[in-house]
Amino acid sequence: MADPLTSSTTPAAMTGIPTSRAPASTLPDGYGPRSRWLDRRLPVISLLRREYVVYPTPRNLNYLWNFGALATVALAMLILTGIFLAIAYTPTAAGAFASVEAIDRQVGSGWVIRSTHMAGASMVFAALYVHTFRSLYYGSYKEPREVLWLTGMLLLVMMMVTAFAGYVLPWGQMSYWGASVVSGAISSLPGIGHPLAVWLQGGDTIGDVTLHRYYALHFVLGFLILGAVVLHVVALHVTGSSNPLGIEVKGPQDTLPFHPYYTSKDAIGVVLFLIAFAVLVFYLPGWLTQPDNYIEANPYSTPADITPEWYFAPFYAVLRAVPSQLGGLLLSAGSVLVLFAVPWLDTSPVHSARFRPLYRIAMMLLVVAFLLLLACGLHRPAGIWLALSRIATLYWFLHFLVLLPLLGGIETPLKLPDSIGRPVLPPRQATISTAGAGLPMPDGAMAQRMEND
Amino acid sequence: MRPPTHLACKSFLAAGVLAALLGGRAEAQQLQALPVPPQDWSFRGATGRFDYASVQRGFAVYSQVCASCHSLRQMTYGDLSSLGLDADQLHDIAASQPVPAGTDAAGNVVLRAATPGDHFRLPYANEAAARAANAGALPPDQSRLAGTIQGGPSFIQAYLTGFRDTPSSVTLGPGMHYNIYVPGNAIAMPDVLHDAHVRYTDGTRATTPQMAHDVSNFLAWVAQPHLEERHRLGIRVLVYLTLLLVLVAVLKRRVWASVRI
Numbered sequence: 001m002a003d004p005l006t007s008s009t010t011p012a013a014m015t016g017i018p019t020s021r022a023p024a025s026t027l028p029d030g031y032g033p034r035s036r037w038l039d040r041r042l043p044v045i046s047l048l049r050r051e052y053v054v055y056p057t058p059r060n061l062n063y064l065w066n067f068g069a070l071a072t073v074a075l076a077m078l079i080l081t082g083i084f085l086a087i088a089y090t091p092t093a094a095g096a097f098a099s100v101e102a103i104d105r106q107v108g109s110g111w112v113i114r115s116t117h118m119a120g121a122s123m124v125f126a127a128l129y130v131h132t133f134r135s136l137y138y139g140s141y142k143e144p145r146e147v148l149w150l151t152g153m154l155l156l157v158m159m160m161v162t163a164f165a166g167y168v169l170p171w172g173q174m175s176y177w178g179a180s181v182v183s184g185a186i187s188s189l190p191g192i193g194h195p196l197a198v199w200l201q202g203g204d205t206i207g208d209v210t211l212h213r214y215y216a217l218h219f220v221l222g223f224l225i226l227g228a229v230v231l232h233v234v235a236l237h238v239t240g241s242s243n244p245l246g247i248e249v250k251g252p253q254d255t256l257p258f259h260p261y262y263t264s265k266d267a268i269g270v271v272l273f274l275i276a277f278a279v280l281v282f283y284l285p286g287w288l289t290q291p292d293n294y295i296e297a298n299p300y301s302t303p304a305d306i307t308p309e310w311y312f313a314p315f316y317a318v319l320r321a322v323p324s325q326l327g328g329l330l331l332s333a334g335s336v337l338v339l340f341a342v343p344w345l346d347t348s349p350v351h352s353a354r355f356r357p358l359y360r361i362a363m364m365l366l367v368v369a370f371l372l373l374l375a376c377g378l379h380r381p382a383g384i385w386l387a388l389s390r391i392a393t394l395y396w397f398l399h400f401l402v403l404l405p406l407l408g409g410i411e412t413p414l415k416l417p418d419s420i421g422r423p424v425l426p427p428r429q430a431t432i433s434t435a436g437a438g439l440p441m442p443d444g445a446m447a448q449r450m451e452n453d
Numbered sequence: 454m455r456p457p458t459h460l461a462c463k464s465f466l467a468a469g470v471l472a473a474l475l476g477g478r479a480e481a482q483q484l485q486a487l488p489v490p491p492q493d494w495s496f497r498g499a500t501g502r503f504d505y506a507s508v509q510r511g512f513a514v515y516s517q518v519c520a521s522c523h524s525l526r527q528m529t530y531g532d533l534s535s536l537g538l539d540a541d542q543l544h545d546i547a548a549s550q551p552v553p554a555g556t557d558a559a560g561n562v563v564l565r566a567a568t569p570g571d572h573f574r575l576p577y578a579n580e581a582a583a584r585a586a587n588a589g590a591l592p593p594d595q596s597r598l599a600g601t602i603q604g605g606p607s608f609i610q611a612y613l614t615g616f617r618d619t620p621s622s623v624t625l626g627p628g629m630h631y632n633i634y635v636p637g638n639a640i641a642m643p644d645v646l647h648d649a650h651v652r653y654t655d656g657t658r659a660t661t662p663q664m665a666h667d668v669s670n671f672l673a674w675v676a677q678p679h680l681e682e683r684h685r686l687g688i689r690v691l692v693y694l695t696l697l698l699v700l701v702a703v704l705k706r707r708v709w710a711s712v713r714i
Contacts, residue, residue: 268702
């Protein structure tokens, strides 16, 4: 650090960097002159260090906290493979199906890129659903993380729109008739429904213009999602991660630096996730897809069953649980939109379901309801499946609109631990970290987060 | 009659799809389709491989029999290279097929010999021509048929050997044929495979069941041409990821060793 040109304490006159602003670079010792040179001009190194190296993370995160990272990995795969698919794809009613066949048959490595893209959609939704249910179970949406939750729900909706638009692109039978079901549902809105459907599909019928629009929508949304992920991560790093106990971090004794602790823990999750991904791509390519989508779209031949991809099945089941088309649409949209209101519907100050005996049961029932709806969406809405889809739909709304507001008042939560570090650390370690760590904290200290970087 | 089984149910559906594709009209009296005999295909399972000798013979059956009515529009002649055919053979196969090459100065359609880059020649100029030649039925394209049809290659094989003389108790509509594996036992497609109908160059006897088996193998390959490559690459990826998992697990244990949770 003797070199005057590279030392972080160099006067501004010698480096040419104005002093009117506080120096953005806060790199500690151990970084070379080039890193310091760059970081004083664009603080990318110190930013990454702050957010992904020293970022203080609750020490008690379990493997359910991997799923955000897993969704990001799947999204990255989707965007990378999507760019290559876009190069070879033709967005016209006459050429789309053949261009997808050509990608599969004649384009070099096209089959593996397309198969990865298809499986990627399933993997990203699987990760997102676990991620969302984890947040619901541990109350991760509660103060001060409401905006973090809202950005996450925005991401979920964007992902759904993108997946729907993407599914239309191969122009198979399910693409066409799936688009037709959605158009029909939108048309059922009073007043604006028909004009909205016509505007979306660019005409009275689903055709060339629709395909062009959905292609542009699919492509652009992929990158907008990337932007929304940045918002989500920024919001996360403002409040810090939630944790299974649902109590706030009270000091350095409660946290571990993100690297190497959670980078190594996430790495295990990522590799396991990639193994599941690879099994899907290489050994079960037809497991989660509809074979009918390899029959070219034919407006004159309705398939016997219009089945959605599994990740839309729960919402499709809600759509069909109601005899009225408009009612089905409103409930189906409502079943997603109600999630946005969750931070304000939940009246309990306790975050984690571990300390909420009634909410815990309600949450388990919610997961069962979701899985039931998933199964119902893949079967004809008749007999037992129709009955089950109605019961599950009822519970879905009951949970969010009735149980969440009520439970806060009637439930007696279990006693919360004093801190994350205290109940788990041996006394010796807990008492040496900070003076107050061994003592019960006043309530006001709960929301404070230590800035130890 | 054997009692209806799960397979019977599947083949019933399969035949329904086929009948619908072929535009066939099922008889009002729904005659029971026989269950499709299960087949032990070599390409099944995680290590499945194609029996390429059979797939190649199946190509002979396709090009000498099926191709006169059924298109294979997503395939190029060059795609056959992964069947084990060399460049000369591909060139010869393609060159024997006349494909449209625009028009001459007078507006007449000109034909030229195909090249390996060309897609398979279509048997009919358009759908109307195909229907007109087949009593109103449209022979389905076969590019993905083995994947989209219920029952898959096993159904195709059974179906091709399922044609019988129409029993006296059954009256078929005009242009329909009797097949024990389709619902209503009626289908627009005639019985096309007859013993020694196709000449096999490898000495295999071209019996009807043999040809049905070979062409079903061929159509299974056509529907999933990268199956073997997919299985091979998958093993490598999984071995790599498993080793990585071990390393990452060791790393995580070491990193967390000093942390009491």
